[in-house]
Amino acid sequence: MISSKYTIREQNEANILNYIIKNKKISRASLSEISALNKASVSSITKKLIDEHLIHEVGTGEASTLGGRKPILLTFNKKSALLIAIDLGFNYVDAILTYVDGSEVGRVQRKNLLVTSENIQTIIDEIVVQFEANLPKTPHGIVGMTIGIQGQVFKNKLIFTPYYDLSNIDLYDILNSKYSFPIYIENEANLSALGEYTFSSDFESLISISLHRGIGAGIVKRGRLEVGNNGNAGEIGHMILFPEGRQCPCGNRGCFDQYCSTKKIYDETKEIKNLDIVNSEIMKDLYDSNDEEVRLLVQKYASLLAVGVNNVIMMYAPQLVIFNSALTKKIPDMITLINEHLTNRFSKNIKIINSPIEWNPVLYGGVAYAAQHFLNIEELKLIELE
Ligand SMILES: [Zn+2]
Incomplete structure (x- = not known):
């Protein structure tokens, strides 16, 4: 539950709504069974959820083996509301508008700009x-906007x-x-983790490692x-890898950042290959062409x-560790190699x-945060x- 001021009645409502979301289509009788609430309570809660346009009735299910009427099924109204998520990079901005289930309605991508306190x-x-x-047009309109911050x-x-x-x-x-509408501001690595939890994974606990210019992790x-x-x-x-290491x-x-951020990796590649620019694309080309040094x-x-991954695993014992990085996506062998070291x-x-997640987990985390x-x-x- 989100709020500590939650009443039992509201908790029951949230539980019923969550059962409907999880089960996709479910009858009132089944809801009563899995929630251990009596049929009258389930009826009054589902009526309220229908009045609030959060669920609706669809078709009919199978009659029970004992015969009788086929029950009416309830389903989540994925188009009851809209959400906005914005990933604020220092030199790019990605934004998405979705329905409350995360399905995309619109997107905005801006590149090569510098975000400042004046233009934000x-x-x-x-x-x-x-x-x-x-x-x-939706019953509730926009019900939340989340901003992801580096x-x-x-x-x-x-x-x-x-x-x-x-x-x-x-x-x-x-x-x-x-x-x-409500505004939420959260760190981008945290949002990535929440995006993976909500949209890409069955697991209950996971860590998402954002490997970019700096390294961060979201723990969910x-x-x-x-x-x-x-x-x-x-x-x-800022975990310490080498106690007397780089400042x-x-x-x-x-610190881990001083050894493993993509900036450090690209800087070293620039030096040994004598290049002016190195990015994930150039790294991939060099790697795929079997450049021995790379x-x-x-x-x-x-x-x-x-x-670093080992240290994080020892701290949190997650079920899954997800890398969010252009570099590991371009060179998936890096993930294989990391796995091989974790023995x-x-x-x-x-x-x-x-x-x-194909496009920007930060945005999906922002959507998840507002939807929650x-x-x-x-x-x-x-x-x-579906
Ligand atoms: Zn540090």
């Missing part, structure tokens, strides 16, 4: 205006954003006073993000990444995979809804 409001306003221009966020407040300077504005207050268990006391949980880029801007030496480099970084008794059975709040369901799974 205009950027977000333009996206919302663009979505609102072609908004499909940096430290705690309870909707930006604490530290090293890639863009947004420290002199209160983004939450600005957006909250501008829009009538039963739909709830583990953010720690101050939002810092999952800042794995990190965080104040320590030898192959060795990839092996080296996979073994270092495996040290101890604790980690050998834990699957390490590339993100199965709108539907009041924390353990929300929206996999393969």
Whole structure:
């Protein structure tokens, strides 16, 4: 449940709604059975959910073996509301408008811009205006907007954003006073993890590792993000790999970020191959052409990444570890190599995979976050809804 002020009545409503979402089509009698609520309670709750347009009646199911009337089935109304998610990179912005089940209605992609405290409001306003221009009619309209931030966020407040300077504005207050729908602000790695939990995975606990210019992790268990006391949980880029190692801007030496971020990998590749630019595409080409130096480099970084993954597994014992990175997607061998390094008794059975989400898990996490709040369901799974 999302809110601590939840009444038992609301909990029952959320449970019934979640059963309907999970089962796709279900009768009132079956709901009564699995929820252990009596038929009268189920009837009054489902009536309320129908009145609120969150569910509707569809066709009829099979009559029981004892004969009798065929029951009317209930199903989740996937088009009851709309959600917006925005992934705010330091030099790009991705945005998506979806129905409440995550199915896409519209998207906006902007590249090669620099997000600053001066233009951020205009950027977000333009996206919302663009979505609102072609908004499909739904009973509830837009019911939430989530912004994914590269940096430290705690309870909707930006604490530290090293890639863009947004420290002199209160983004939450600005957006909250501008829009009538709820606003949520969360760290991008956290949102990625929630996106995987809700849209790509059957597992109850997983960790999503975002390997970009910096390294971060989102930790999710039963739909709830583990953010720690101050939002810092999952800042794995600052785990120490080498106690006397390279200086990190965080104040320590030898941080994971200083050895395994894509920036470090690309910088070293630039140096040994004498190139001006290296990105995931160029790495892939060199790797696929069997460039011996790059192959060795990839092996080296996979073994270092495996040290980090091992540490994370020992801390949280997740069922699954998902990599969210353009580099590991372009060179899937990196995931195989990391798996090969994880051989101890604790980690050998834990699957390490590339993100199965085709386009930007941060956005799907943003959608999941807003949907959880709108539907009041924390353990929300929206996999393969048809
Ligand atoms: Zn550090």
